[in-house]
Amino acid sequence: MTRQYKAPRGTADVLPEDQPYWDRIWEAASRMCGLFGYRRIETPQFEEASLFTRGVGEVTDIVQKEMYVFEDRGGQQLALRPEGTAPVCRAYLEHGMHNLPQPVRLWYWCPIFRYDRPQAGRYRQHTQFGCEAIGEADASVDAEVIELLFRTYEELGIQGLTLHLNSIGDGECRPRYLDALRAYYADKLKQVCNDCEGRYRRNPLRLLDCKQERCQPVIAGAPPFTDYLCDACADHFSRLQSYLEDVGIAYVINPRLVRGLDYYTRTVFEFQPRAEGAQSTVGGGGRYDGLIEQLGGRPTPGIGWATGIERIVLNLKRIDEQPEEPRCPRVFVAFQTPDARSLAFRLASDLRREGIAAVVAAGERSLKAQMRHADALGAAYAAIIGQRELKEGTVTLRRLADGDQETVRLGDVAGRLGTGA
Numbered sequence: 001m002t003r004q005y006k007a008p009r010g011t012a013d014v015l016p017e018d019q020p021y022w023d024r025i026w027e028a029a030s031r032m033c034g035l036f037g038y039r040r041i042e043t044p045q046f047e048e049a050s051l052f053t054r055g056v057g058e059v060t061d062i063v064q065k066e067m068y069v070f071e072d073r074g075g076q077q078l079a080l081r082p083e084g085t086a087p088v089c090r091a092y093l094e095h096g097m098h099n100l101p102q103p104v105r106l107w108y109w110c111p112i113f114r115y116d117r118p119q120a121g122r123y124r125q126h127t128q129f130g131c132e133a134i135g136e137a138d139a140s141v142d143a144e145v146i147e148l149l150f151r152t153y154e155e156l157g158i159q160g161l162t163l164h165l166n167s168i169g170d171g172e173c174r175p176r177y178l179d180a181l182r183a184y185y186a187d188k189l190k191q192v193c194n195d196c197e198g199r200y201r202r203n204p205l206r207l208l209d210c211k212q213e214r215c216q217p218v219i220a221g222a223p224p225f226t227d228y229l230c231d232a233c234a235d236h237f238s239r240l241q242s243y244l245e246d247v248g249i250a251y252v253i254n255p256r257l258v259r260g261l262d263y264y265t266r267t268v269f270e271f272q273p274r275a276e277g278a279q280s281t282v283g284g285g286g287r288y289d290g291l292i293e294q295l296g297g298r299p300t301p302g303i304g305w306a307t308g309i310e311r312i313v314l315n316l317k318r319i320d321e322q323p324e325e326p327r328c329p330r331v332f333v334a335f336q337t338p339d340a341r342s343l344a345f346r347l348a349s350d351l352r353r354e355g356i357a358a359v360v361a362a363g364e365r366s367l368k369a370q371m372r373h374a375d376a377l378g379a380a381y382a383a384i385i386g387q388r389e390l391k392e393g394t395v396t397l398r399r400l401a402d403g404d405q406e407t408v409r410l411g412d413v414a415g416r417l418g419t420g421a
Contacts, residue, residue: 093292329377382400
């Protein structure tokens with residue numbers, strides 16, 4: 001018995017009936033990025049693995065559990081892209097973008113690869129739309145990137161999302177908070193998962209990012225980061241909130257939100273459906289003022305976010321936001337005899353050059369079967385060529401809705417269809 005292949009676990013085919021959702025999201029994304037002055041960038045689908053271990057952090061789920069790492073034939077360790085920010089920062093450095101007016105505003109749309117537990121809207125290969133603003137530390141840029149994501153969701157008609165906001169400080173105030181976090185967890189290590197025991201020793205901030213159910217009550221009682229911010233970070237966070245209020249974007253302060261990447265500093269944020277919480281986060285991001293320096297550049301502030309396209313599609317379907325129906329062919333070109341096949345093929349080609357969507361019959365089907373095919377495709381007209389039409393240089397143009405038909409000269413078919421016949 002021949003084996004039947006299926007898509008690998010954690011991946012999904014985007015079938016034609018779902019493509020209109022993707023097209024709609026792409027159009028909204030590109031339009032909103034243009035309004036905000038962001039330009040598109042593409043980076044390779046794989047990079048040196050150390051780009052992510054250095055930037056994302058060795059004690060993160062992405063690096064420890066989820067990266068697809070392989071060695072190429074030259075012996076170099078490479079990784080399929082598990083997130084979009086580090087590659088964009090690498091490109092910023094490699095191409096001397098620090099010489100451009102700052103901040104450099106960039107957006108991307110790309111596949112992301114993570115060996116994660118598959119679930120609704122989360123795949124091992126998924127697609128992210130993201131943006132980065134690199135080269136400016138002012139809180140107004142934080143508000144700008146958040147507004148860009150908010151307006152994109154608004155443009156798509158997605159409602160009921162809550163913006164969760166926090167500041168996780170910087171090198172000045174974070175050590176004091178980490179001491180307090182360790183002290184809080186010291187007598188609770190038997191209550192948390194095995195991974196959190198390791199995080200406690202190596203990277204305690206990651207304790208707050210654990211998604212295991214048994215760890216949630218402990219996380220809920222952890223000291224809030226906002227109580228430990230230095231004056232500079234507290235002022236930055238206050239100004240961000242003021243900017244968001246100025247443009248009418250509501251938010252809630254989530255003092256235990258840290259996100260899952262080590263490069264974040266100060267601002268972190270997520271958009272979550274009200275009913276489902278962080279497990280169904282639609283998009284989020286944060287500031288990464290130390291990442292460019294970690295990758296070999298001079299100290300350069302930056303902030304960005306990413307949102308999963310599959311998650312957006314799920315939300316659009318949930319609120320019954322139907323995209324436009326895919327375009328049906330205006331005309332189906334049919335032939336009654338083998339002699340008419342070549343002319344039918346040429347006519348379909350000529351019509352397409354005139355901007356008229358046309359499909360031509362194929363194979364050896366009867367005219368009746370060809371008409372059924374035309375109906376199934378949703379064509380408005382059938383252009384039928386038989387022996388008589390070949391001899392006279394004409395086409396029988398049949399309106400499929402009611403069967404009304406007329407004889408049209410071959411050279412007049414495009415004009416007749418183009419005038420709404």
